[in-house]
Amino acid sequence: MLIPVKVAGITLDPNTKTPVVVLVGDDKILPIWIGGLEAHAILMQLQGIEPPRPLTHDLLKRVILSLSATVESVVITDIRDSVYYAEIIVKDGGVTIAIDSRPSDAMALALRMECPILVESKVFDLINESPESKGQEGTPDDEKERIRRYIENLRPEDFGNLDI
Numbered sequence: 001m002l003i004p005v006k007v008a009g010i011t012l013d014p015n016t017k018t019p020v021v022v023l024v025g026d027d028k029i030l031p032i033w034i035g036g037l038e039a040h041a042i043l044m045q046l047q048g049i050e051p052p053r054p055l056t057h058d059l060l061k062r063v064i065l066s067l068s069a070t071v072e073s074v075v076i077t078d079i080r081d082s083v084y085y086a087e088i089i090v091k092d093g094g095v096t097i098a099i100d101s102r103p104s105d106a107m108a109l110a111l112r113m114e115c116p117i118l119v120e121s122k123v124f125d126l127i128n129e130s131p132e133s134k135g136q137e138g139t140p141d142d143e144k145e146r147i148r149r150y151i152e153n154l155r156p157e158d159f160g161n162l163d164i
Helices: 036-046 056-066 103-113 121-129 141-152
Strands: 002-012 019-025 028-033 070-080 083-092 095-101 117-120
Touching (some): 002 028, 019 036, 019 103, 036 056, 036 103, 056 103, 070 095, 070 121, 095 103, 117 121
Parallel strands (some): 070 117
Antiparallel strands (some): 002 019, 002 117, 019 028, 070 083, 083 095
């Protein structure tokens, strides 16, 4: 089952100072740690800032549109070994194509194309069933709780104030 989500914003992990894009949908929150350049591309779009020259995601949008294709949606499809996977669903005439992508690039493009961002429900299930979430090898329960509290306590002013 696909769960629609919205980009709530981007914040910094307080320990690693790594950008985290926060997706929200229904009663679910999905934080995904991303790179600085991708965070910058997402933030610029969220804030309505037009770059003087096209960024990679702007170029990709122009290429897709110039081919008379559309981006139907982006889907965060899986998480394996703490790595998230996504697909960009492109429709070209009557043909639908799923293009493998990093979630951060897919989200940056989705925001530009104003198309839905979807998450496979199994991604939420995998997060809840992971060894990290059970306090086994990897991140202990107290680290998971710290992250959960951090996300729950985010304020609007915490989003978009990245020094990238």
